[in-house]
Amino acid sequence: MASTLNVLPARHIQNLSDATALQHHWGYADRALPCTNDAGSCAYLDSVYHSHDLGMLHSGILWATIGGILFIWAIGRLICQPSERHRVTAFEKERPKSSNQHGKQRLWNACSSFGRRYLLPDCCRSIFGRSTRLQVLILAVLTGYLTIWTFVGITYKQWITPVKGMPGVYNTRTGLGPWADRVGVLAYALTPLSVMLSSRESLLSLLTGIPYQRFNFLHRWLGYIMLVQASLHTIGWCVVEMRLYQPQPQTGLEWIAQKYMIWGVIAMFLLTVIFVLSTPWAIRRTGYEFFRKSHYIVAMLYIGCCWGHWSQLDCYMISSLVLWLVDRGIRLVRTALIHYNYLSGSTMGFRSASAAVTYFPDAKNGDVVRLDFTQPQDPWGISAHFYLCFPQVSIWQAHPFTPCSLPGDSSEGQLHSYVLRAKGGATKALADLAATKTASSTREEGCLEVNVPTTPVILAGPYGGSIMNQLQPDTNVLCVAGGTGVTFVLPVLLKMVKDTAQSDRKIELVWVVRRSGDVAWVKAELDVLRQAEASHALKIRIFVTRECSASGGDDVMRDKISLSSSTEVLKTPSASESGCITIQSPAAIEDQSESRHPDLRSLVRDFVGSTVRGPTSVFASGPGGMLSDLREAVADCNSAKKVWTGNERFNVELISDDRLEW
Template sequence: MGHIQDFTADSAWEAHWGYFSRQIPCTKDAGTCAYLDAVYHGHDVTMLYSFILWAVIVGILFLWALGGRLVRLDSPMQRQSALYRLARTIQSAVRRYLLPEAWPGVFGHTTRLQVLVFLVLLGYLFVFTLVGITYQTWTTPISGSSQHNIRSGLGPWADRIGVLAFALTPLSILLASRESLLSLITGIPYHHFTFLHRWLGYIIYAQAALHTIGWTVVEGKLYQPQPAHWNSFVAQPYIIWGIVAMILLTFLVLHSTKRGIQLTGYECFRKAHYMVAMVYVGACWAHWSKLYCWMLASLGVWGLDRGARLVRIVVLHHLNLPAPTPSSWGGLHIPEAAMQLHPNPVDGDVLRLDFHHNHDPWHIGQHFFLVFPALSLLQAHPLTPCSVPDTHPTGQQHTYIIRARKGLTRELAVSAASAAPGTPKPAGETTHMTRAGPTTPVLLCGPYGQAIEDRSGASLPGNLLCIAGGTGITFVLPPILHRITALSPASDSLIELIWMIRRKNDMHWIAPELEILQRVASTTAKTLRVRIFVTREAAPAPAEDSASEDAKTPCCGGSVRDPGWTVEFPLPQESSALTSARHPDLHAHVASFLERVVQGPTRVLASGPPGVISALRTAVARHNQPGKVWRGEARGDVELVVDDRVVW
């Protein structure tokens, strides 16, 4: 508004947050003065709406944190109270109606709850983008010319959506932070906010585009004379920076699409995304420095996230005692991980890493980011430990199962193969032999994510159904191993594992852990069941005592017959460890498990392909029955916990 007002006049100035000061009284014509009234009123209302937006967000987080501290329903006495039943009933109702996926063709594999939160935010922005704007047109004369300017509510409206885009930028970065303040307050893992981060980015892009289009129309069409006015307008530095910001934002949006990530690779996308995002924040600051507060907050959130990651690494590798045989690099104690390579030229090679490192135990369900400094210091991979945390004197036992695909994980598999003398590269191998021996240094950052089991075992949820596909076994195996040691033999709690693998030799990945499960299942058949579905390989041919032999050594080989089969232990009633099967009917398995439930709620843990997770969300939602939960019946209270750390 600086070019409209006469800044050389001897007048008073009225300050407005985030905008030009206003000359009072107005010395222009009546139409221009009325337009200025509308502009400044609209801007003041815009700032109010943006502050209300953040007040609502902070208020919700405060109430969430307060409620989480006040409502503690862990003791046996509390579990019998009406408050406990009410809380479980509400949770069951939310799962029944909001757990299934909503419009997967548009939003992907996302629950109705996530979509509902997004739509509420979208509704707020839609309403407050439109209200408080003076929808009127003024025709004002141009001094010394027969032409005139057309002034309307388009300019204030374009300013409104531009300010809201600025105000949403810190929230977008907060939703993408690994060291998430939102996770600290709500207990929700950081990766569950990725959906909102992505769609909020689309909103900001739409706002920025409409802001640009609006002022392009105003300055290039409604104001006169043209093209002289437009040429002087786009030559101003703040407009040039606005154009730069729009170009950078367009790159961020296009590069974050599936096709964009495929063209450059995920690691390139990830690094380019957060670096270009910070340049975009700087361009926004240069474009409209009067609202630098939002950009400063954005830079602060980003800087805290990066700094906290560095602190975590130092704490894990410097402030703790070294493991028995650590590497040392830059004063950090770096464990050496033993690598076991499981070659598979058809489905992809798999690596098992085992090492000890002395630090505080993590919570079951949490994951670490692993860096392999021998290969790259710039890439970190999120991996869930397949081991159970404890207080071992030599440090925590870490076990990871990694499928070697492209990039760094492929390099890791190649290094494991080349480190074993006389062995071919993994990509060309046709055997299924497992090799051990080579090691690699590992840097850890974490832990991150949610705790799905109580460390002490004192407040374990009643029943546990674990469903995993392939390397997703790393998410569901630790809670099973934890429970079979924490629960008493007389417990009525049920534990069942359903693991879908492509080849029988995939069981070699976790051979030591399977032996433990098989041993426990043989003595507690009522409590623990394990069903392994082999989906792309034929079953061993019938042979004398084949069933008992398979039950004793579930990782053995054999000849083949019909494709699609399962390995079960303990032995089913028909005394056969091998039964015909392909991909399991997850709906049927959930229903079958719930039929055996005697008491207590049921928790379903899942990690696998999107199709598996989608089916389980529908199945679990269907079996949640709030009425039964309120009456104290166990079978209507089913919770689903998903390992969905696929970010894009």
């Protein structure tokens, strides 16, 4: 026993040389029994180990709660799949539903409408940004839950104990040490959850059906909570070891020089670096790509330092590393499956897709590039997105884009079409490359050697399931898009006009662009929609915000004349037909900015008010301000009372490009 005791680190003034037994405590140092210290020290040790055991129990309850919620959620999705709940066949239309089924459906719809009414709008934008009240409510519940487990079971008492060999010198022992340990344990326990919330190949998405990007809000704020916990843990033990324990400064210097404390100081420093680099100020200064890469590296170093600081809780660190490595591994496998899944002659190997490049110069607002290519793969869900890597620009960057093309059953492969605006970094480099290739192709055309400019593309994905399964046959659809956000809503419209038309169903597209010539980005898709205007009662409205109407000046008129290829799509048979494409521009470019943009609240209210029957789904993609306005507009249109009485017209949901499925 003596040899075993000699290799154990001393903790909390335990007298290991006099111990006859060791009591194991999971996640903490073993306790030496019997306690041969003074009565106050022994009582303090009782409090320390009891508080720690409760802390481990609380972290277990925390994960049991998370697991229970995910289990119930997954079972609920399995039983009540949206595709099953909303699918209505012709036979079911003829067969009347039982009153029990009808009552359950009305209750579900009324509760959903009530939730959208009060939880969909933004909450405290100055603090939480463009986050919904639902997200903030979930964060508040989690914070309250953690606060309870932080303070429950701590012995709030003070012990004055003598220092051995130093008469007249006393230590002050309080519940501060056990409390600091508690917040540290909870910070460790939350680390795997933080990694899960940040994973692209998300287990949470698999269980809940919520796209991974919707967890970014909780990931960010959970990081803030962990930073506060780690800071309180550090401050608490600094007060204990550098002030309450005597003699000073000898005790404090011996404590900080220990190996586990050095790892702890480094971990706290790395966590602070993660916080600083994730602030909007730092991201603007260094760029998003630097933030993303540094975030990965520093986070993994932080987890390693936490492991070195307190190896007794390595289960949390190991699981965090495993989750991160699995996420990375699946990403590589998914990319390989896309680009290795076809034969070319007698050889098989990794090949990037060759995308045809169409360049739309716009020096004032940012150039726009369209990519079109065919890739042999299975069809993806409507409005799912892919991460695109452009090897000619950089092999270390991949950006998410939603294809505006409709996945199909072609034996040649799936058509991918993307529209992206050059902002900076990789997209700006791609636009410059497209401009160079286009100029070169134009010169070759003059020499009768026409070559369509192309660029290699590497895909990863798809991410996000289909958003069409939740639509009932009588669901009215309003699509609202700003700029290149039209790529999110176009597949929805293309799928609807491809299917059989439903009577009394309203379909409308509201697209806000800066110039009338911007419609050339998706001219082919708009041509398809034009052909289905009359049969599907489709209405398309385009709002121009940075270019005044023809009467506004000669310069604008010349711009419109030069856009003959794009303005063809705007020509309509007559305004009296049931379906038409209309374009609206401000009378003068000096108009106030607000007057150039459509009143989304009125648009949504008028659309819902003009429907004949059935609920309404609003599909939206665009700037943050547009989405915030739509959240408020959709919330105002919901009425649980009217839905409960059977008026489904006031059951309005919003589905945005960040998959806010309400």
